[in-house]
Amino acid sequence: MLKLTSLGGAGTVTGSKHLLEHDGKRILIDCGLFQGLKNLRELNWEPLPIAPSTIDAVVLTHAHLDHSGYLPKLVKDGFRGKIFATDATRAVAELILRDSGYLQEKDAEYANRKGFSKHRPALPLYGIHDAERALERFSSVSFDKGVQLPGGATLIFRHAGHILGAATADIDWGGKRIVFSGDLGRYGDPVMPDPVPVPEADYVVIESTYGNRRHEADDPTEMLGSVIERTVLRGGTVVIPAFAVGRAQSLLYHLWQLKQAGRLASIPIFLDSPMAISATDLLHAHREDHRLLPEDCDTICGIATYTRDVEGSKAITASPYPKVVISASGMATGGRVLHHLKAFAPDQKNTILFSGFQAAGTRGRAMLQGAREIKIHGQWIPVLAEVADLPALSAHADSDELMRWLSGFRHAPARTFIVHGEAEAAEALRVRIDKDLGWNASVPRQDQAFDL
Known part of the structure; x- marks a missing residue:
């Protein structure tokens, strides 16, 4: 039995962390920081509901902080597996994670100097050293080529557009194929490639940042x-x-x-x-x-x-x-x-x-x-x-473009999970998928588990 649990990015547009479990093995897809509202940012300081040491691998769709920014904390707390990402994603993550670690250290130093933190002393969530330890765990994966993950899973990355190195993640595990959109880019973007269609999936996990909006057609x-x-x-x-x-x-x-x-x-x-x-x-x-x-x-x-x-x-x-x-x-x-x-x-x-x-x-x-x-x-x-x-x-696909990518599947998946969007956006996309495609779609809650 394959199990899916969203530990972040469920009901919100930040902190993406989606856990797959099968036969005692665990793979985390994305590992982002919560950002924005204070009650979300405070979740970064809460322990994960599972021990990081029990996670066997991380699959990183792209390097933006809301998808990658918790990796140094994961390693700091005991994760010892590989982080699978495209070569460009690893290069971008090196910039973002080191910068994040530096800023965490500077913020803690400033809080201690000014004495406004309720903690004595104020500590960073992680520092530059933790970021560098996380970067040591990266393993580069080429686009469009299958690679073996722990527990017998197979991963294929395809171009997602959005930013340099961004990918969709196609994971075949335990006889089931589950595809994660990561963040999808725009069609016809002058800099980034179009999101590549994925032909088959038993389950789809799709972002919904702009699930309730269409971008203006103006130049x-x-x-x-x-x-x-x-x-x-x-x-x-x-x-x-x-x-x-x-x-x-x-x-x-x-x-x-x-x-x-x-x-x-x-x-x-x-x-x-x-x-x-x-x-x-x-x-x-x-x-x-x-x-x-x-x-x-x-x-x-x-x-x-x-x-x-x-x-x-x-x-x-x-x-x-x-x-x-x-x-x-x-x-x-x-x-x-x-x-x-x-x-x-x-x-x-x-x-x-x-x-x-x-x-x-x-x-x-x-x-x-x-x-x-x-x-x-x-x-x-x-x-x-x-x-x-x-x-x-915007570098994010709008509602029409999300539907265009979904329409690339040859057959309806058994279920589509809508994540990485604020509540109104996720629900609007769910309604549209039901109306236009007739697919079974749902919006997971934080820490809600699904047997696939």
Whole structure:
């Protein structure tokens, strides 16, 4: 008997962890951090309902923090198996996990120095050393080639689009085939490949980030150009909180397109995120995992001024001239973008432009919902700047695209599980799957177990 339990990413869009069990063996698909609302973030500190030492392997669909960010904690708490991922995912995870460990350590150090933590002393969830120990456990897997997992399972990765290295995971175990979508990308994306269809599955586990929404059909390059040009006309700066991996590189592509068309000629563009700069470098190292031609890739990556050091970042903030600033984090939960928000959000001539999903409980969601103040570094910062949203730039499949990927299966699976979405999005996708495909679909609860 094969058993599926969602230990995270059930009823929420963060913390994805899906456990498969068969004949005494355990495989965890994704191992993400909870983000956003405080009651979700607190779950990161709760012990898993199973001992990490009893997990035989982890399959990682892609490296974003909400899918990979708990790996160092898993290793810290006793996991000793292999982490199976594509080569590009391993490279991206090296950036993300080391950065996460560093930030955890810095946050604990700051809390101890300022004395505002209820814990004495405040400790990080994990540190850089734990991240490096997790990276040592990675085992690279090629796309479209079967690999053996513990307990006799077979894994096949197929391109999912979304970000560099992202994959769907097809696991054949105990006579059953279960396919995990991970995070699916967009069809026709200019940078990432289309999600590859999967022909057969007995069970499907699908994300539902945008399960209740359709992205606008307008040209994202044109929409981005319009936002920048109207801001520049009033003498303002455009600050774009961007996910360092995936979104920052897509933005560079669209900005390059605008420059090619003779627009934004004199407008300086800054990429102010050391991780985003390193992730952009990975486009050169993993050319087979994206659509860009080598010569275009070089030109696209060269249109922005890269800012690695803190002094350079401060100079951007201090400059009164119109410009475009791309900086992490994408939901304005931390990182250098917070300093830019403190500087530019209080002035109505500027624009804060969001280009990706904003989870509940984040500053990004609050601003999109009309918040006129946001708290940064203990201060309440007025938001008088224009706040714009370009969901057409999202790297997540929308409802139609999720259904398109599901329609690639030749036969209806016995059951479809809808995960990694807020409650309304997951339920909307469940209803649509029932209505349009006639499939048996359900939305698992946290820690709910299913015998397959």
